Amino acid sequence: MQLINKQFRLAARPIGAPKQSDWTFGETPLGEPADGEVLVKIMYISLDPAMRGWMSEVKSYMPPVGIGEVMRALAVGQVLASRHAGFAVGDHVSGMLGVQSHALVQGQMLNKVDPALVPLPVYLGVLGMPGVTAYFGLLDVGKLQAGDTAVVSGAAGAVGSVVGQIAKLKGARVVGIAGGADKCRYLLDELGFEAAIDYKAENVTAALARHCPQGINVYFDNVGGDILDAALANLAHGARVVICGAISQYNNTTPVQGPANYLSLLVNRASMSGMLVGDYLPRWGEAVQALAGWVMAGRIKHREDVVTGLESFPDAFGMLFSGENHGKLVLQLSE
Amino acid sequence: MQLINKQFRLAARPIGAPKQSDWTFGETPLGEPADGEVLVKIMYISLDPAMRGWMSEVKSYMPPVGIGEVMRALAVGQVLASRHAGFAVGDHVSGMLGVQSHALVQGQMLNKVDPALVPLPVYLGVLGMPGVTAYFGLLDVGKLQAGDTAVVSGAAGAVGSVVGQIAKLKGARVVGIAGGADKCRYLLDELGFEAAIDYKAENVTAALARHCPQGINVYFDNVGGDILDAALANLAHGARVVICGAISQYNNTTPVQGPANYLSLLVNRASMSGMLVGDYLPRWGEAVQALAGWVMAGRIKHREDVVTGLESFPDAFGMLFSGENHGKLVLQLSE
Numbered sequence: 001m002q003l004i005n006k007q008f009r010l011a012a013r014p015i016g017a018p019k020q021s022d023w024t025f026g027e028t029p030l031g032e033p034a035d036g037e038v039l040v041k042i043m044y045i046s047l048d049p050a051m052r053g054w055m056s057e058v059k060s061y062m063p064p065v066g067i068g069e070v071m072r073a074l075a076v077g078q079v080l081a082s083r084h085a086g087f088a089v090g091d092h093v094s095g096m097l098g099v100q101s102h103a104l105v106q107g108q109m110l111n112k113v114d115p116a117l118v119p120l121p122v123y124l125g126v127l128g129m130p131g132v133t134a135y136f137g138l139l140d141v142g143k144l145q146a147g148d149t150a151v152v153s154g155a156a157g158a159v160g161s162v163v164g165q166i167a168k169l170k171g172a173r174v175v176g177i178a179g180g181a182d183k184c185r186y187l188l189d190e191l192g193f194e195a196a197i198d199y200k201a202e203n204v205t206a207a208l209a210r211h212c213p214q215g216i217n218v219y220f221d222n223v224g225g226d227i228l229d230a231a232l233a234n235l236a237h238g239a240r241v242v243i244c245g246a247i248s249q250y251n252n253t254t255p256v257q258g259p260a261n262y263l264s265l266l267v268n269r270a271s272m273s274g275m276l277v278g279d280y281l282p283r284w285g286e287a288v289q290a291l292a293g294w295v296m297a298g299r300i301k302h303r304e305d306v307v308t309g310l311e312s313f314p315d316a317f318g319m320l321f322s323g324e325n326h327g328k329l330v331l332q333l334s335e
Numbered sequence: 336m337q338l339i340n341k342q343f344r345l346a347a348r349p350i351g352a353p354k355q356s357d358w359t360f361g362e363t364p365l366g367e368p369a370d371g372e373v374l375v376k377i378m379y380i381s382l383d384p385a386m387r388g389w390m391s392e393v394k395s396y397m398p399p400v401g402i403g404e405v406m407r408a409l410a411v412g413q414v415l416a417s418r419h420a421g422f423a424v425g426d427h428v429s430g431m432l433g434v435q436s437h438a439l440v441q442g443q444m445l446n447k448v449d450p451a452l453v454p455l456p457v458y459l460g461v462l463g464m465p466g467v468t469a470y471f472g473l474l475d476v477g478k479l480q481a482g483d484t485a486v487v488s489g490a491a492g493a494v495g496s497v498v499g500q501i502a503k504l505k506g507a508r509v510v511g512i513a514g515g516a517d518k519c520r521y522l523l524d525e526l527g528f529e530a531a532i533d534y535k536a537e538n539v540t541a542a543l544a545r546h547c548p549q550g551i552n553v554y555f556d557n558v559g560g561d562i563l564d565a566a567l568a569n570l571a572h573g574a575r576v577v578i579c580g581a582i583s584q585y586n587n588t589t590p591v592q593g594p595a596n597y598l599s600l601l602v603n604r605a606s607m608s609g610m611l612v613g614d615y616l617p618r619w620g621e622a623v624q625a626l627a628g629w630v631m632a633g634r635i636k637h638r639e640d641v642v643t644g645l646e647s648f649p650d651a652f653g654m655l656f657s658g659e660n661h662g663k664l665v666l667q668l669s670e
Contacts, residue, residue: 061602229593243601258564258593266578266609267396274601 003030003039003080007070007100008313013057017251017321020314022055023071030102033083038110040093040103042077045310045331046124047317048158049222052250061276071099071313074129076113076120087112094123099313101333118295121304125158125328126291133244133277134162134220135287139170141275142218142242146171149212151231154222155196156183158328159244162291163220164193165300172218175211177204177227179323186326190301204230215239215268224249225257232261241265241272251321303327338365338374338415342435343648345400348392352586352656355649357390358406365437368418373445375428375438377412380645380666381459382652383493384557387585396611406434406648409464411448411455422447429458434648436668453630456639460493460663461626468579468612469497469555470622474505476610477553477577481506484547486566489557490531491518493663494579497626498555499528500635507553510546512539512562514658521661525636539565550574550603559584560592567596576600576607586656638662 004027011024033039054065054072065072075097079087084107087093093110097103113123125131137159138144150167154160155176164174164187175195176187184196195211197204204227208216215236221228224246231241249256265272280287294300305325307316310333319325339362346359368374389400389407400407410432414422419442422428428445432438448458460466472494473479485502489495490511499509499522510530511522519531530546532539539562543551550571556563559581566576584591600607615622629635640660642651645668654660 059602224598243597245601246598249598256595256598258595258597260591260593262578262593262597262607263559263581263584263591263609265607266580266611267394269609269611269614271606271608272597272600273606274598274604276601276604279604 003102004028005030005100005102006310007098008310009068009070010055010065012067014055014251016253018052018055018314018317023314025311031104033081033104035083036107037082037104038079038084038087038093038107039081040077040095040097040105040110041080042075042097042101042103042333044076044121044124044306045097045099045313045333046074046128047313047320047329047331048074048129049245049247049250049320051317052321061278072096073099074124075103076123077103082107084108086110092120094128099310101310117292119304121306121328121330121332122295122302124330125304126162126295126300126302127288129277130158130328131162131291132280132284132287133275134159134166135291136277136280136283137242137244137275138163138166138218138220140280141273142220142240144170144172144218148172148217149175149214149236150218150220151175151177151208151212151216152220152222153177153199153227153231154245154247155187155193156326157222160220160222161187161191161302161327162300165191165294167218168192169294169299175208177223183326186303199227205233208234212236218242220244221246223247224259228259229261232259232264235264235268235270237268237270239268239270241270243272243274247321305329306332308332338437339363340365340435340437341645342405342433343645344405345390345402347402349390349586351588353387353390353649353652358649360646366439368416368439370418371441371443372439373414373419373422373428373442374416375412375430375432375440375445376415377410377432377436377438377668379411379456379459379641380432380434380648380668381409381463382655382664382666383409383464384580384582384585384655386652387656396613407431408434409459410438411458412438417442419443421445427455429463434645436645452627454639456641456663456665456667457630457637459665460639461497461630461635461637462623464612465493465663466497466626467615467619467622468610469494469501470626471612471615471618472577472579472610473498473501473553473555475615476608477555477575479505479507479553483507483552484510484549484571485553485555486510486512486543486547486551487555487557488512488534488562488566489580489582490522490528491661492557495555495557496522496526496637496662497635500526500629502553503527504629504634510543512558518661521638534562540568543569547571553577555579556581558582559594563594564596567594567599570599570603570605572603572605574603574605576605578607578609582656640664641667643667
């Protein structure tokens, strides 16, 4: 029986927000696994802001997706056939599997995951790349201490919601910045943040001044733009700013908006550091172990926003930039 | 005999570049020292970019100079009268003495300096605030290591020239950025930098790429603006950016130009940290001892640009922003 693989390939480098014509959707016949390879039926595809960066022809931490190549994405799925000793038919796995219905990959690119422990999409969220990013970004780069005032932007998102919850577990006061009353209510009522700022309805600089009267000790930035400037205007002495992302800038057709308030770093003897989770591969297990413990104990909550159907990919991906998703955004391919 | 004090007082908060009408020049009779006070005849006044910040009504690391107050400045001079046990008539001293001919101050605000060791202006340069700023900024904040490629802007200036020379002494390759062929020649021929970039004549981004093929490990920024962006575009993995100043932005009437390339911090897992030398008061002696050793041994060279006459203050101060000064700018009051 010949399997057919359905795939989204990058057709053009987007200018501004990605549009339908930047993709081609196609079908190709699938081969059998060669020695060392595994054939995976993809079940959930992770939609992450970082993917926007991979679509652009700029020097970055990894090469861009080539025109005509299958779009790069993390995913989880189930093994259909294996010629790698580490994986058997029926195993669940995660890896960089791409925006497609099936993946034929080297076994060493895969990690086994256990759907009995937590639902599969959680391996793309709290127990995956976003959770590990939050863990090391906050604790290793941001050097959060008990008693700190921590502020996180994109606070209802996959990374931000974990950042805030870890900060609380470590004894910090946490202020989240998110878009819309629903997300802010979620931060306060479900996640227990001390304060939530709706950037669509409030002056963020003034709200941060009100909620952080002693200044911000750790600011974890996922968004850039005006919100980064608002945080810089409210730093405490010796503050640490963690640059994890800048989703407000990824679809810019004009130059990136640099933080005009960067001299606050000087006035407050503060630092601003970039982080990439890929640097923490050797310590991945440390983060997952801590996160899994908290998730199992109900001390870290998580929310997934599941969109169904591979063909929904372009629209679903766009939700990240309009802020429509509530929680970790995943695409479900099979029920 | 009644002494007369000549003083420059701040008359108005400058908008853009300070102009003559932002100052009032006046004379007031001088009193006798009270108990614990010392009367100092000022000989050299230090002109520093930081003074521009002290003129503006913004929250910063120290309160602004009030309207009608004597302009704040570091200076060296000679004791004319003393009612403090630590100082005798004829002693040479340095301190925050202000833009005036005489200062009546608490003795504990003064440090003794020895004109037999080095010329007095050197206590306002390499062995003063600029030198100590360079020392801790480069080594403590910038964490310079042997083998690093270090880049410094304002490289022919009071801080930058010391930064570059310390970096060389510590085994780094040093690239300086300065304005004009004369300054660049000075960096190459006198200070022995590996390369010098004339930002008035060259594309700094391209020149940095050429001179730093492995990227920049430590960038020490005194200027901000486009040059900061050029450096950010050329960072090495794990680079440290030290924000010491932003002289290109101090006279702005528009908002500060934020570094549009700040996401290079993320791509390169780099950090950008502000520094203020005031935080290093407890370790001041450590830096001065090292610097004095290098200066005495001829391993750190220094150049002072001496303008004469207290009445020259407004014009001389303006030279900092046009880049007309060559080396540490001081105002000489008496011969």
